[in-house]
Structures are given as C-alpha cells and as structure tokens.
Amino acid sequence: MDKQYLPNEHEQRIYAFWEKNGFTQAPEKGKPYTILMPPPNANASLHAGHGMYVIDDIMTRYKRLQGYSSVWIPGMDHAGFETQYVYEKHLAKQKKSRMDFDRKTLYDNIHTFVQENSGLIYQQFKKLGFLADWQRSVFTLDDHVLMRVFETFARMEKEGLVYRDDYIVNYCIHCGT
Template sequence: MSQKSYEPSTTEDTFYKIWEERDYFEVEGNKEIQEDAKNFSIMMPPPNVTGRLHIGHALTFTLQDIITRYKRMDGYKTLWQPGTDHAGIATQNVVEKQLLAEGTTKEEIGREEFLKRAWAWKEESAGIMTSQLRKMGVSPAWKRERFTMDEGLQKSVKEAFVHLYNQGLIVRGNYMVNWCTHDGALSDIEVEHEDHDGKFYHIKYPFADGSGFVEVATTRPETYFGDTAVMVHPDDARYKDIIGKKIRLPLTEREVAIIADEHVDMEFGTGVVKVTPAHDKNDYEVGKRHDLEFITVFDEKAF
C-alpha cells in the first residue's frame, strides 16, 4: 500500500476528472469490450432542478448510474443520455423575481429581453446542477448533454407539433383548466390542494310558472351568473315531481331546467344544487353529459 491513506474527497475528484477526460462515459467509451448486438440505452429524465440536489435525486441518479456502469462493463454499447429541462413556469418565476428585485417587470423590459435573462439564468443553474451530479460519481454521456430548448430540440418540438396539428389532434377550444391569475394555465403537478371550511349559502330559486321555489345550498355563490341548470338526484323522493320543471333565475331572468343526475349527494345541503359548467370541475362533466350551456363569468384576471 502506498504511504498515503485513502482520502475519498481528493481521490473522488481526481478520478472523476480522468474518467471524463478519457471519454469513458461516452457511447464509445468501452469500445474495446463492446460485443455485437448488445445495446443499452437509458435516458436521464430531464431533471427540473432549480436549486440544490435532494436525496430523491441522489437515489434516482445512483440507480441509473449503477445499471449503466454494469451494462458498460458487461460489453454493451451504452448510452446514458443526460440533459436538463427548461422548466417553464419555475424558471419564469425565478427570473420575474429577479426583475422585481431590480425594480422592474417583464412587461417593462419586453419579451425579447426577458428571454435573454432567462437564458442567462438557465446557463448558470444547469451548470450548478451538473456539477452537483458529478459529485455523485455518475457517468452519463456528458458530451451529448441536451437541453429541452436547444436548437435541435426546438426543431424537433416544432416537427412534432406541426405533425399533430395537421392531423387535427391539436385544436383550440374551451376547456376546464387549473388557472392562475398570474401564470395562466397550470398543470396538475403545479397545483397545491388545500381544504377550506366553506360556508353554505341558501338561495331560493323560483319556478318559472310562479308555483313556488326550491332552495339551493351552495358554497360558491359568486358563480351564480354562470348557472345553466339546477340538479337533484333521480332517486330523491323529495324532488321527484319537480324534475323537468323550469326555474327563472332572479336578476338575470334566464330560464334553466331542473335536471336529475346521480352525481348529486342527497345528504349534502338541501339536496338541490346549482350547476355551473364553466366554473366547476364536476359541473363541467355534468354540463357535457346534459349538453348544457357554458357561461364564463370571469375573465383571466378573475374579474
């Protein structure tokens, strides 16, 4: 044994540098031992890393590296494809915060300038992330590192888009989405759910023929102007004979029908609910089932 004892911190950095410089991580890195018709490929799912590597990343990258190193030593022509994601909303928010700190906004500097700033931040953060990955000793083909918005991938995204568009698979239309008044549409993964104790509001809805009213219980009175039906459960004995009757909505004087749908919880509130297809996920489905009108009562800033 040499005189110096094993020092992980220095040895790990030294070895890593040598491995990478010798292109061992690349597809041809193990050329000498590659066997015919043995190929192995694994993608680094483009990590959306906006800060420090956490233990979940450490696990996933460790497992990917173990299988890659095993296959590489086992004579496979091996590709572990690295890359990073542009992380739309997360990145945009970081840059917007930077601008705010400088006392300006994206609207003030304009789209072009904003994108320049975002690219600069991307360069910085991707560098931090990949240097952290290197500390874990992982061996992806760094020379092939991609970015979901690099030139080649911009082309491929357009190619895919135009193809799907021309097939009629991409269309514009009204659709219920998670909406943020600042960021616009959000994906389900970007939404955090919180339970609130709501209040019940009881509203009397008069029948159009003047024969009385039904009492609706709702936690969302603000969407009243988007109501396009009133709904009861088909098995609810209390309301069996009013199904099909018309309601004349107070203020707007609009007439809507009383419909029956098993979606209604008879135990909840009065057992009579209002249906606002444009502003409630469940009502959206009901609206589609019963072919109801969709009336949007808020704009994109929630006014």
C-alpha cells in the same frame, strides 16, 4: 491509510480520471443501450428529488457490465413555470419585477440565468458521481431538438391527436398565466 475518508481530497481526481479515460462514453462494442436524462429545469441547485437519477446511473452501469454499449445522455430544460418563478424571485431580491422588462429582454435574461445554472447543476451531478456522457449533453433549445419538436407536433396535429377545445386548465393567479 487515513482514519477518515475526505471526499474532497479524492473524488474530483477520480472523476477526472473517468472522463480522461472515456468511461463516461459508450464502449464501441456491444448492443446499444441508451438512456436519455429527463431534463431538469435549470432554475436552481439540485434537490432531493433529483436523487431519482441514480436509477438511470445504475442501469447504465449495469448494462455496461453485461456487455452493452451503454450510454446515459444528459440534458437540461430551458423553461418551465418553475424556472420563471425562480427567476422572478431572483428579480425580487434586486427590487425588480418581470414587468420592468420587455418580452425579448426578459426572455434573454431568463435564458442567461438558465445557462449559468445548468453549469452548476452539471457540476453537482458530477459530484454525485453520475456516469453520463457530458460531451453529448442536450439542451431543449438546441436546433435539432426544436426541429424534432416541431416535426412531432405537426405529425400529431395531422393525425388528429392535437386539437382545440374548451377545457379547464391550470392557472397561476400570481403571474396571470
């Protein structure tokens, strides 16, 4: 046995074994237990705050040990102020500004930036050993997600839960939004 454990020599092989043998997917038998990963913004590498996801991982594994058909469904967010802020910093390194692009081009560029970063983030989650079902991953711009958002918003508006009024709101003096 080696005196020192070198994770890079073993963990990728072990995780590949888990995926190949379906350990990241819900068992067919048992009462369903599902956790949806709160979708992180795909704007950069993981940070210490993403460590909170270990709770979801533990609960998914614990419920599986109890005989549940447990699954943890990962997701990724397409947008958010943080994503735009990080992308603008990325542009600044290239001596560019968001004002150099028309609205559609800027949106498409940010979308590409998000797609590139989401792959990195998923790889980092896998390196942490998270037992999520990556084949069922959800992206906040997926058609079925958008339809559910539209349906929910329309229902909330119909029930009087969404309305216009004068309120103080958050405002960024840097980007004017």
